[in-house]
Amino acid sequence: MLVEFYAPWCSHCKELKPIYESLADSYDHVKEKVYIARIDADKYKPVVKAQGVKSYPTIKLYMPGSKTGIEYNKERTLEELVKFVDENTGLIGKIKTVESFVVDLDESNFDRIVGDPSNHVMVEFYAPWCGHCKKLKPTYEKIAKDFHKEKNIIIARVDGPANDELNTRYRIGGFPTVYFFEANKRNENPIPYTEGRDEISFVRFLNEKCGTHRVPGGGLDNKVTNNIK
Incomplete structure (x- = not known):
């Protein structure tokens, strides 16, 4: 059993959530052999204390018959997590590919x-x-999928090292850097995105800037659904 000890208020836990959900999907075909679980540290403090967990998120793999977990200490990426589980269990995780709504930009199509x-x-x-x-x-x-039905909102990405001219133009000093380019305004002065890197924060930011009413998952908020009724 792989267990993530998390806290609802922890920003790093919020960032990990979609990765951890994708990890569970990667073992859906062998879910009877490995459980991908989570424990809310605020609700189950005695359990957390007994396991020696002092920071969040903490991820541990518990082998059959063992009460001492193997702690995961590498990058919290889907690929590294799958590798960790595979190496310790002998299973083979299958990372599922999903349709992407993110638009890839480069120097040939960026300005257009x-x-x-x-x-x-x-x-x-x-x-x-x-x-x-x-x-x-x-x-x-997820953000791109949430907003893909909004015809005038595009969620895009640029491979920085492969596009030096764009890096220089927008003074990119580190990765990832996220900018928001408003409609009907010149693209020389975009708005830096400095909010949280979780789905809720991105959705809230885009709704405020674009006047939309999306919720995490791509649905519409109550203001719109009530009007439809």
């Missing part, structure tokens, strides 16, 4: 798409080798 005055565009500048970018990826994919 971002410069279109009818589009609100959120752009993540990332590096393929960046651990923080890998952690953000599943959340960013």
Whole structure:
């Protein structure tokens, strides 16, 4: 059994949530052989204390018959977590591919798409080798899916190291860097995204900037659904 000890208020736990959910999906075909579980540390403090957990999130793998977990200490990416479980259990996780609604930009199409005055565009500048970018990826994919029905909102990304001109233009100093380009405004002065890197924070930010009413998961909030009724 793989267990994540988390706290509802922990920002790192919120960032890990979509990755951990994808991890569970990766072992759905052998779910009777390995359980992917979570424990709310605020609700089950005696259990957390007994396991020596002092920070969140903490991930431990418990082998059959053992009460002492093997603690996971590598990058919290889906690929590394699957590798950890595979190596310790002998199982083979299958990372599921999902349809992506994120638009890939480069120097050949950036100005055409971002410069279109009818589009609100959120752009993540990332590096393929960046651990923080890998952690953000599943959340960013969810955001793109949440807003894909909004015709004038585009969730996009730029491979920073492969597009030096764009890096220089927007003074990218680290990865990931996320900018929001408002519709009907020049694209030289985008708004830096500095909120949380969890789905709720991204959805709230985009709703405020774009006047939309999406909720995590892609549905509409009560204001819209009540009007429809």
